[in-house]
Amino acid sequence: MKKYFFNSSDYIYNTIILLSLFLSCVSLFAYITSSEYLKFFYLNYLFFFILTFLILLFFRFFSNKTLITYINIFLLSIGCALIILEIALKLNLRKNSMVGEMENRAYHAKKLGLEFDKRTKFQVYKAMLENNIKVTPSIPPNDFFINYKLYKSKEDIYSLSGISNSKTVFCNEGGKRVIYDSDRYGFRNREDFWEKKEIDFILLGDSLAQGACVEDKDTIHERIMFYTNKSLLNLGYQGHGPLMQLAALKEYGSTMKPKKIIWFYSETNDIDNLVYEYQWEVFKKYLTKPNYSQNLILKQNQIDEEHRLIVKSIYANRETGDLEIKIRKKYTIKLLWFDLKQTVKLYNLRLFVSYFIPRKYSLVNSYYSPLETFETYEKILDEAIKTAENWGGQIYFVYYPQAGRYFDKIIHSYPLRKYEYMKNIILNKQVNFIDLKKEVFEKYDDNKSLYPLNISGHPNEKGYDLVAKYISKILMEK
Numbered sequence: 001m002k003k004y005f006f007n008s009s010d011y012i013y014n015t016i017i018l019l020s021l022f023l024s025c026v027s028l029f030a031y032i033t034s035s036e037y038l039k040f041f042y043l044n045y046l047f048f049f050i051l052t053f054l055i056l057l058f059f060r061f062f063s064n065k066t067l068i069t070y071i072n073i074f075l076l077s078i079g080c081a082l083i084i085l086e087i088a089l090k091l092n093l094r095k096n097s098m099v100g101e102m103e104n105r106a107y108h109a110k111k112l113g114l115e116f117d118k119r120t121k122f123q124v125y126k127a128m129l130e131n132n133i134k135v136t137p138s139i140p141p142n143d144f145f146i147n148y149k150l151y152k153s154k155e156d157i158y159s160l161s162g163i164s165n166s167k168t169v170f171c172n173e174g175g176k177r178v179i180y181d182s183d184r185y186g187f188r189n190r191e192d193f194w195e196k197k198e199i200d201f202i203l204l205g206d207s208l209a210q211g212a213c214v215e216d217k218d219t220i221h222e223r224i225m226f227y228t229n230k231s232l233l234n235l236g237y238q239g240h241g242p243l244m245q246l247a248a249l250k251e252y253g254s255t256m257k258p259k260k261i262i263w264f265y266s267e268t269n270d271i272d273n274l275v276y277e278y279q280w281e282v283f284k285k286y287l288t289k290p291n292y293s294q295n296l297i298l299k300q301n302q303i304d305e306e307h308r309l310i311v312k313s314i315y316a317n318r319e320t321g322d323l324e325i326k327i328r329k330k331y332t333i334k335l336l337w338f339d340l341k342q343t344v345k346l347y348n349l350r351l352f353v354s355y356f357i358p359r360k361y362s363l364v365n366s367y368y369s370p371l372e373t374f375e376t377y378e379k380i381l382d383e384a385i386k387t388a389e390n391w392g393g394q395i396y397f398v399y400y401p402q403a404g405r406y407f408d409k410i411i412h413s414y415p416l417r418k419y420e421y422m423k424n425i426i427l428n429k430q431v432n433f434i435d436l437k438k439e440v441f442e443k444y445d446d447n448k449s450l451y452p453l454n455i456s457g458h459p460n461e462k463g464y465d466l467v468a469k470y471i472s473k474i475l476m477e478k
Contacts, residue, residue, distance in 0.1 A: 009069040016075060017056045024049040037279060040360070041368045082346055089348040090339070102172075108453040109175050116175040124177045125169045135167040135179075136311060140207075140239025142273060144310075145280050157294050158282050159303040160248050161186030161237050170238075173213040174452035174460060180216055185252065185300055186307075188219070189234050199256040200230035201475065204245040205264030206273070208400060209236020212458040223468030224262075228476055236264065241273025242380045243283040249384055250286055251296045257391035260475060263384060263431075265422070267402040271415045274377060275359055275369040287383055355413050374418060378425055385431060397426050398471060401437035403456040406447035432474060440470050 027046035034042055059071060102118050109116035119127075121137050128135040141160055162168055164186045170178040183189040188210055193199065203209050203221050211219030211234075221234040233256055235248040245263065253261065277283045285292040296303065342348065350363035362368040385395050402416055419437065426433045441447055448454045450463035459467065 009065065009072050012072045012076070013056070013060065013068050016072070017053065017060060020049055020053040020056055024053055037370060038365055038368065040370050041362070041365055044361070082349060083343065086343055086346045086349045089352060090343065093348060105173060105175075105453060105455070108455050112453060114175055114453070117172060117177055119177065121169050121171075121177070124179075128167070128169070128179075133167060135169060136163045136307065137169045138162055138171075138238060139307065139310065141237060141244060142239035142241065142276060146276055156306070157296065157299060157302065158280070159186065159296060159307070160235075160240070160244055160251065161303075163304050163307045164300050165191075170210075171207070171213045171458075173457045178211075178213055178215060180211075185297065186303065187234055187237065187252075188216070189221075193231060193233055196231060196256075198231075199233045199258045200228075201232040201260045201262055202249075202253045202256060202258045203232060203234045203236050203262045203264070204240075204248055204253070205236040205262075205398075205400075206240045206266055206269070207236075207238035208266060208458060209234060209240075209262075209264050210238050211236075211464070212238065213452065214458075214461055214464055218461040218464055220464055220468045220471070223465050224472050224475070227469055227472035230475075233258070239273070241270055241277045242377055243274065243277040243286060246380050246384050246387075247283060247286045247294075249387055251293060254387065254391070255297060257393065259393055260396060261384075261388050261393050262396050262398060262471065262475075263381070264398045264400055266400045267415050267419075268400075268404075271359070271373050271377065272367075274373055274380075275367070275371065278369065278371055278376065287380055290383070290386075356417075357414060359414075374421065374425075381426075381429070381431075385429065395431040396434055396471070396475065397429075397431045398434045399423070399426075399437055400467075401441055403451055403458075405437075406441065406451075407456045434471055434474050436467055436470065440466055 024046065027042055027049050031039060031042040031046050059068065063071075102116075102120065106116040106118050117124075125135060125137045139162065141158065144158060162182055164182055164184050166182050168180055168182050168188075170180060172178065180188055181191075183191045184194055201224065203224075209220060211221070216222060219234070221232045221236075224230075225232050233253075235252050237244075237248075240248065242265075249261065282294070347364065351367070354362040354364050354367045359367055359369040359373050360371065381395075381397070387393075388395055399419075399422065401419075402413075405412070405416065423433070423435070441450070444450060444466065450459055450466065451457050452460045
């Protein structure tokens, strides 16, 4: 029995050696065939598996059978533990996805005795079309190079906003689906502001700047105008990262030449958005070529037409707002095979670890970037400062904290742990630093009440108002 045990131990150990050699070959192939952008990502894996192979080979020739047995027990224990963790993470993610964002919010609304419209963006859009209302669903510009690659090529123009002069179906976090009227360039503004000879402020940012999930009167830009009695042009849009903000400044902001530019930095996703944006030459050019422009302000008709074609294509055959459920029913076997491969590759575990480390060391290629992301962000901000200085404009840098800080999260993602680092960068530049984390959210006793239904998301009307009030105070000081 003892002899059989040791023989089995040899077979197991040899199998592990062969597996490490196989994974080394796979990593080498991926490294050779990958784009320049991903080579360092696969190089990390290649180095790890080759090193593992060599260490295992060393012990194979210079260890006795007893030590080999102990190594097998150790490696198999680690392997089983990792698989169990992977399955636990996957089940937890699946449980959360099955509940769904709208169902979760409707549940919290019910507990508070509030009504909640559970219809999806698609369902609201379809209902309005049936009533002969000119309407479009909001599509974040970054969806064109993340989710809708089939509809665009790298040679096409890339818009920074939505369809012009149209009712736009936006988001719902508090119970009511927000629908607003876009301006002549697809942004969320009072149309007559584009006729003004002078604008006091412009606002740059993502969905937060756009006014996610609140009515027009409660958005940041409208509340700032209320408190300052000044004009403000909102160039923020859902999905914008730092390169898109720079592009909006150059494409649209430069035509109005405001003296004060409000630049939002969101802990939630600005760094991740930069990873996506930088892979597309059209956005990188706004940083690397100072005078680059797509002349978007002259191409709104083309932008509108491309948006309509994409909307028509995406929504043409959809009968429900949840396409994922239909896909799962139709392709169950394929999805089971996909789930099995993900489990063996420890995908969710690697994704979880990548949540806490710099993107250049990410363990999944969807998070990976060879960029020194914060250093690149600093270069983008420098270019924005330089652009504004061309007409005597000044940047007001607004640090917006992720909502997760205030909802009992024990651990924070990598960008959230870079607060002091980012703050020191900004304080060394010729910009005004507006710290919403320290001066607004941390000074408010009941943080959760600043978000719809007291759960994480964009701010509610009270949250937007406090943010706008503090920004207005700083804007009017100088």
